[in-house]
Amino acid sequence: MNTQNSNRRCGFVAVIGAPNAGKSTLINRMVGSKVTIVSPKVQTTRALVRGIAQHENSQIIFIDTPGIFQPKKRLEKAIVSAAWEGQADADVIMLVVDASRGPIDRETLSIIKKLEKQDNKDKPVLLVLNKIDKIEPQKLLSLSQALNERLSFTATYMISALKGDGTKNLLNAFAAYLPEGPWMYPEDQASDMPMILLAAEITREKLFHRLQQELPYALTVETEDWENFEDGSIKISQVIYVARPGHKAIILGKGGSMIKAVGEAARIELENMLGVRVHLKLFVKLREKWTDDPERYSLWGLDYNA
Numbered sequence: 001m002n003t004q005n006s007n008r009r010c011g012f013v014a015v016i017g018a019p020n021a022g023k024s025t026l027i028n029r030m031v032g033s034k035v036t037i038v039s040p041k042v043q044t045t046r047a048l049v050r051g052i053a054q055h056e057n058s059q060i061i062f063i064d065t066p067g068i069f070q071p072k073k074r075l076e077k078a079i080v081s082a083a084w085e086g087q088a089d090a091d092v093i094m095l096v097v098d099a100s101r102g103p104i105d106r107e108t109l110s111i112i113k114k115l116e117k118q119d120n121k122d123k124p125v126l127l128v129l130n131k132i133d134k135i136e137p138q139k140l141l142s143l144s145q146a147l148n149e150r151l152s153f154t155a156t157y158m159i160s161a162l163k164g165d166g167t168k169n170l171l172n173a174f175a176a177y178l179p180e181g182p183w184m185y186p187e188d189q190a191s192d193m194p195m196i197l198l199a200a201e202i203t204r205e206k207l208f209h210r211l212q213q214e215l216p217y218a219l220t221v222e223t224e225d226w227e228n229f230e231d232g233s234i235k236i237s238q239v240i241y242v243a244r245p246g247h248k249a250i251i252l253g254k255g256g257s258m259i260k261a262v263g264e265a266a267r268i269e270l271e272n273m274l275g276v277r278v279h280l281k282l283f284v285k286l287r288e289k290w291t292d293d294p295e296r297y298s299l300w301g302l303d304y305n306a
């Protein structure tokens with residue numbers, strides 16, 4: 001037996017939660033800043049690996065679900081179905097909640113209802129109350145109690161993904177819950193999602209945060225160009241495709257304010273992730289009926305017929 005591999009642990013943690021709960025911030029904090037493109041040694045999941053953390057003798061693979069919400073249109077259904085499939089394959093489920101939002105929000109509630117329905121008997125479901133830097137301890141305890149009454153979580157953690165409070169505890173917990181086994185990825189790899197897709201996903205997510213419920217899923221973001229400069233900085237050009245002419249104006253915003261804010265937020269996340277300066281250029285183009293194009297779905301690993 002290879003002694004180096006003994007006691008090693010490896011597994012998947014599905015990160016679910018309402019938009020803005022702090023999922024990406026938390027993953028970035030636990031993974032660290034370096035992100036590289038790699039292929040797994042074995043193909044284990046169809047889900048998008050957003051980050052891989054090495055903690056002592058454990059390799060913790062995070063699956064960031066691209067938004068779990070109530071699907072209406074075909075594309076929405078494909079996204080949501082991929083998200084739930086990802087967490088079904090995971091060894092540990094982690095529900096991240098923005099504790100500073102007050103009582104249980106609608107999105108979190110609908111996720112809990114869905115979790116209730118599936119069989120998680122042998123799977124730890126952890127509750128992570130995030131943004132504790134923004135909330136009074138008293139409110140935190142009542143929120144924790146209210147959520148645990150809804151679903152019996154295996155354990156509850158209170159953290160600040162932004163400040164790093166409690167995140168080490170969380171890593172220790174994951175390590176304890178993951179099965180023993182060899183690491184699935186080479187050491188020091190941080191992600192296996194192609195960077196061009198990951199970069200597009202980040203911009204899409206920022207758009208989703210800022211726009212009304214309905215619109216964002218009628219748009220897609222594609223990375224058209226990626227240039228590495230000698231000083232280490234990167235120039236990324238992306239196109240936001242919209243399905244209707246009216247949507248273009250909404251995305252640009254008054255005097256271009258919306259797209260500017262989106263670009264800024266996406267750039268900051270990319271810089272945090274890559275650890276280098278990023279120049280991000282965003283363009284908006286019209287592409288009618290793109291949501292009915294099966295090719296766009298397979299590019300994302302989504303199922304057109306979901």
Ligand code: GDP
Nearest residue numbers: 019020021022023024025130131134160161162
């Ligand atoms: P996601 O949609 O769940 O991936 O959320 P993000 O990670 O993109 O975070 C949404 C917003 O919440 C960002 O502006 C973060 O900076 C902020 N945020 C995340 N974690 C914390 C935290 O622990 N404390 C505070 N104050 N803000 C946070």
Ligand code: MG
Nearest residue numbers: 023024025205
């Ligand atoms: Mg995110």
